[in-house]
Amino acid sequence: MSDHITEIVIFTVLFLLVSGIGFFAARWRAPKDMAHLDEWGLGGRSFGAWITWFLVGGDLYTAYTFVAVPALIFGAGAAGFFAVPYTVIIYPMFFLILIRLWSVSHRHGFVTPADFVRTRFDSPTLALLVAITGIVATMPYIALQLVGIEAVLKTMGVTGDSPLARHAPIIIAFAILAAYTYQSGLRAPALIAFVKDSLIYIVILVAVLYLPYKLGGWGGIFDAADKKFQATPSPADGILLNANNQIQYVTLAFGSALALFLYPHSVTGVLASRNRNVIKRNMSALPAYSFLLGLIALLGYMAISAGVKPLPGSKAGTVDSNTVVPLLFDMKFPAWFAGIAFAAIGIGALVPAAIMSIAAANLFTRNIYKEYLKRDATPADEAKVSKITSLVVKIGAVAFIVFLDPQFSIDLQLIGGVIILQTAPAVALGLYTRWLHRGALIAGWVAGMGLAMWMLWQIPNAATKKAHFGGSAFPLEKFGFDTPKTIYVGFVAVAVNFAVAILVTFLLRAMKTPEGVDGTTPDDYFADEGDPRIDKSATPVETVSST
Amino acid sequence: MAEPESPEAVPAETIKRTDHSSWNWLLLIPIVVPLLTPIYNHDSPRLWGFPAFYWIQFLFILLGVTTTSIVYRMTRR
Numbered sequence: 246m247s248d249h250i251t252e253i254v255i256f257t258v259l260f261l262l263v264s265g266i267g268f269f270a271a272r273w274r275a276p277k278d279m280a281h282l283d284e285w286g287l288g289g290r291s292f293g294a295w296i297t298w299f300l301v302g303g304d305l306y307t308a309y310t311f312v313a314v315p316a317l318i319f320g321a322g323a324a325g326f327f328a329v330p331y332t333v334i335i336y337p338m339f340f341l342i343l344i345r346l347w348s349v350s351h352r353h354g355f356v357t358p359a360d361f362v363r364t365r366f367d368s369p370t371l372a373l374l375v376a377i378t379g380i381v382a383t384m385p386y387i388a389l390q391l392v393g394i395e396a397v398l399k400t401m402g403v404t405g406d407s408p409l410a411r412h413a414p415i416i417i418a419f420a421i422l423a424a425y426t427y428q429s430g431l432r433a434p435a436l437i438a439f440v441k442d443s444l445i446y447i448v449i450l451v452a453v454l455y456l457p458y459k460l461g462g463w464g465g466i467f468d469a470a471d472k473k474f475q476a477t478p479s480p481a482d483g484i485l486l487n488a489n490n491q492i493q494y495v496t497l498a499f500g501s502a503l504a505l506f507l508y509p510h511s512v513t514g515v516l517a518s519r520n521r522n523v524i525k526r527n528m529s530a531l532p533a534y535s536f537l538l539g540l541i542a543l544l545g546y547m548a549i550s551a552g553v554k555p556l557p558g559s560k561a562g563t564v565d566s567n568t569v570v571p572l573l574f575d576m577k578f579p580a581w582f583a584g585i586a587f588a589a590i591g592i593g594a595l596v597p598a599a600i601m602s603i604a605a606a607n608l609f610t611r612n613i614y615k616e617y618l619k620r621d622a623t624p625a626d627e628a629k630v631s632k633i634t635s636l637v638v639k640i641g642a643v644a645f646i647v648f649l650d651p652q653f654s655i656d657l658q659l660i661g662g663v664i665i666l667q668t669a670p671a672v673a674l675g676l677y678t679r680w681l682h683r684g685a686l687i688a689g690w691v692a693g694m695g696l697a698m699w700m701l702w703q704i705p706n707a708a709t710k711k712a713h714f715g716g717s718a719f720p721l722e723k724f725g726f727d728t729p730k731t732i733y734v735g736f737v738a739v740a741v742n743f744a745v746a747i748l749v750t751f752l753l754r755a756m757k758t759p760e761g762v763d764g765t766t767p768d769d770y771f772a773d774e775g776d777p778r779i780d781k782s783a784t785p786v787e788t789v790s791s792t
Numbered sequence: 793m794a795e796p797e798s799p800e801a802v803p804a805e806t807i808k809r810t811d812h813s814s815w816n817w818l819l820l821i822p823i824v825v826p827l828l829t830p831i832y833n834h835d836s837p838r839l840w841g842f843p844a845f846y847w848i849q850f851l852f853i854l855l856g857v858t859t860t861s862i863v864y865r866m867t868r869r
Contacts, residue, residue: 330827333849334823337819465841529860532857
């Protein structure tokens with residue numbers, strides 16, 4: 246630990262600076278009345294193009310991504326590069342689909358995707374399923390941000406003997422984060438994102454210019470990785486895809502893109518923007534982060550070429566491959582710059598963790614508390630409940646990491662991506678058509694969820710020596726096909742979900758089951774800032790749910 | 793459905809409130825092309841030491857930016 250003093254000091258100073266910004270954020274673009282969910286939970290729905298770029302970029306590209314994607318490349322090679330096509334195809338999809346969600350939410354004052362489902366399909370049950378799915382999928386994702394911080398702390402030698410001593414730094418970090426999120430709401434991560442992203446851009450640009458120079462050029466880096474993968478007995482790795490993992494690569498990229506904008510925290514980031522043009526312009530500007538992510542992914546190969554040996558994992562005989570990038574920085578950079586790099590990753594964990602906890606808290610408040618516990622909750626009540634829930638969510642995330650094996654959070658996050666996909670028929674397709682019956686959407690959700698759990702249960706992981714929930718690549722031979730090819734579980738499950746929803750829709754139509762009343766009109770999906778139908782003085786949603 | 797009974801029903805309003813444009817079809821390109829692995833799953837030709845697999849996928853980012861920018865400019869009101 247003593248030989249990392251410079252790194253620790255720089256890390257701590259930057260961390261405290263950012264915490265100060267977090268508390269100050271409550272006064273930034275200050276609203277007249279913070280006691281309103283639109284203010285605390287969506288930053289007043291007023292963010293322009295620049296703030297949205299930093300906020301959504303800081304939100305979607307999390308610390309865990311920055312640590313785990315290169316770790317995947319380090320271990321498996323080309324298969325880990327799916328992150329690039331994934332973050333390319335997501336923006337045209339956002340452009341087409343999410344913009345409609347922004348409009349309809351702007352018009353009706355929706356805060357969560359479940360709010361939309363509630364009004365569109367006139368079904369509190371379906372909305373509850375969407376809300377619970379969102380909360381369950383988000384919780385382990387928050388916990389994983391801590392894994393990102395921990396990988397850095399471990400590299401700096403900040404560890405202890407007892408679990409409590411080992412986790413003390415992240416407990417303190419999260420307590421500070423919880424305090425300023427409670428006070429400032431979405432404004433805190435929005436303001437911190439400026440610092441976080443600037444640091445990340447500087448660190449990565451320096452890394453990709455400086456490290457190849459030290460390691461003998463890009464060609465040499467790729468050749469070193471190729472040599473390593475050739476030497477392993479596993480046929481699944483390599484610097485190119487092989488015949489068996491291409492379907493997995495494509496379905497994982499596509500499925501992850503579809504899942505990403507169903508995640509409550511992406512929706513929160515988008516709904517906080519001021520108008521449609523802010524979102525559309527950002528769809529051309531956000532890919533700058535994808536470029537960054539591609540470069541970060543390649544740090545995995547640099548770690549191979551530099552001969553990095555990952556630190557031991559929590560269980561004897563395993564390695565924690567999430568430490569490869571911090572170790573690479575520690576090895577190749579002067580201590581002061583490594584400190585900045587570590588701070589970038591650490592602060593990088595705070596922005597998404599804050600937005601995710603706000604998103605989960607909003608889901609609870611709007612779709613459970615207001616729907617089932619206190620129907621006449623005022624906007625001030627909602628803001629209060631959301632603030633408290635955001636604290637509970639963060640305590641839960643810390644408990645995940647302190648009391649359970651971190652591997653458990655990684656597995657859960659994997660499951661989270663698969664289960665959030667099961668809300669696609671209701672949320673994504675629901676933005677275009679109401680043809681699917683609300684009962685059928687529930688049936689499809691149940692079928693997709695059941696199949697996903699069964700498939701994930703079947704997948705072993707050789708590296709961690711587990712028999713179940715070992716990954717998201719499902720061997721097609723288990724379906725009875727005579728092939729070693731694999732496919733992404735979420736993709737299959739959501740396809741079955743769709744098929745069941747269509748069949749049951751026909752069935753329920755034939756039985757003349759009531760379909761409820763659509764609370765939205767077609768032109769709500771194109772509403773923009775300054776829409777004359779939005780009465781700013783009234784609470785928007787009240788006027789809608791009665792129609 | 794409602795068309796026959798409302799011939800005078802605010803045509804100006806409907807024109808203003810729609811977002812349908814054939815330019816939107818352009819967005820399918822950056823969704824579909826990155827998913828066609830046979831295009832880019834090769835080592836050669838290398839560019840600055842990068843195997844084709846990597847630099848071609850970096851190019852797709854540019855493809856995405858170009859198409860979303862075009863569609864934004866063409867559909868802006």
